[in-house]
Amino acid sequence: MTLAGLAFAYARRRPLSTVLVVALAALGVAIATLTLVVSAALERRLASDARGIDLVVGAKGSPLQLVLAGVYHVDVPPGNIPHASLAWLRARPGVAGAWPLALGDSVRGFRIVGTEPALAELYGASLAAGAMFDAPMQAVIGDDVARMTGWAPGAAFAGTHGLAEGGGEHGENAYTVVGVLAPTGRVVDRLVLTPVESVWDVHEHHAGAGRAASPAPPDAQATRRSSADGVHDGHDRDENAGDDADRELTMILVRYASPLAAASLPREINESSALVAASPAFETARLFTVFGVGLDLLRVFAAVLVGAAALLLFVALAQALEERRYDLAILRALGARPRDLVFVLLAESLALAAGGAVLGIVLGHAAVASIGAWLPAAAPLAGAAWRPGAGEAVVVALALAGGILAACWPAWRASRLDVAATLAEG
């Protein structure tokens, strides 16, 4: 029988308070773990999706909306821009690459992106099957799209209006899947890539003739506002059959030729054209400031739970100290030193705190895995589960510190016990 064994025996002897303390600590640690893993996964995902994209150029509106729509594909774009903007941008000396995006339709909740084959390369995606599109109404689908729809090269589908499920179907224009991309872990996994011309064709057919030609950038009259409801977000109006110069795009992703371009190009775009240039890095940081408030609130809640567990532990130990005074006196009579009694109380407290911390880490990661598995939009979370990081180590350390703190006063009292007086009390 060791002193640690005695500490465990005492903890087992008070099952209700032991379970309560462990459960409360576990809940706090689980919430802290959840916020840590979610925020880390979000940061990783946002950084991964924006990697290689220095600037998003689109219609006048919110820069954050531009980035959310163009980089993360989670928001509606603010409007359209002339197709001529692409050539204008590519001619800028600070631009190393520019990729057009024509948005507005989706299929089964996955966005159809009119673009160029080079967009797949921007995301480091290679073909897992089939070939890259080289004609209108051909589509290359991301890995998530292929898995969720079961489509393979040769499959045909019609897009629906808008960026969410439930829009009207462009039944008269069928896309043909010609290629499937290998998984990248980036946003392209959830996209359907097709030539820009496909989007023009679909909406030319849909909207009919009679559209006004788009003026060339950076004319202030060039951009078109999208509908407020997000359906057919800014691509299906004002599009005429005719030259590409008269067509429209939704936005353009840009990579700088050199870091120096970061200082001059956005300003040049914003001041000399009707376009807006938004930096994903800046807007993502701004976005995280907003997310951060919610995550901070959750962390405070978690800290309150862990603090409550420490308080409950303190009360339980203080109560146990009173109940065990005679036990402690007997232990001293049997040869225990004051520090042995301190050890027993500290070990008991630490065992409960450690139990709560370990259970909390397991629960937190199980919650992350469950959320990732149940919510397709949160799929990246599933991969983040069961990979404890430094953050969790800090949470465990804090929980253990709470355990030590809770035991300090009872342990000090135990070490100062008047053995003879306690035994004499009987």
Next chain:
Amino acid sequence: MFELAGIEKRHGAALAVAVASWRAESGEAWLLAGPSGSGKSTVLHLIAGLTPPTAGRIVVANRDLASLAPGERDRWRGRTVGLVPQRLHLIGAVSVADNLRLAQRLAGLERDDARVVALLEAVQVADLMHRRPGELSQGQAQRVAIARAVVNRPAVLLADEPTASLDDEHAAAALELLRAQALEAGATLVVASHDARVRPLLPHAFVLPAHAAAPRPA
């Protein structure tokens, strides 16, 4: 053996107990008698080094207790003194056998399961060794408490009112067990009791006066 010389224990100005001189040899069995409140328990605690005397000198197993540092005194007590407290008070969170193992561990001794089993057999509770103390009868608990007190082969075995709640038959059995175990361990036995039934069963007695004045040998 132990020796008390010029002992006084005060609580503030009040004299709790005084012992001018008392020497007991190894293997002897003593009754420490006196009415309630005469300081019998205090004398046992003084011999065990659980409380220091206000004045005087205590030597137990050839060690002057004043020469022992506090931490050293605790370990020394675990190895040298066996105590059977009045309420027995076994540690309820662990088994009967673990109560004895705990006494070995706290004294800084190696775990000796053979000794634990042999002792529990000797006091006729070996079949209860895995039970919790709360499952034992008063008589069984007392035998376990005696076994725990002698598990480290103490030089001095101290028992505080061991017959207080026992009938004649069980009181005699408890004293016989204490004497046998003390003899087996080669310990000096001191039984503090105001129970008149105990006096004829122990060959030596030391009586404390009611008013905590100077003691008188019986």
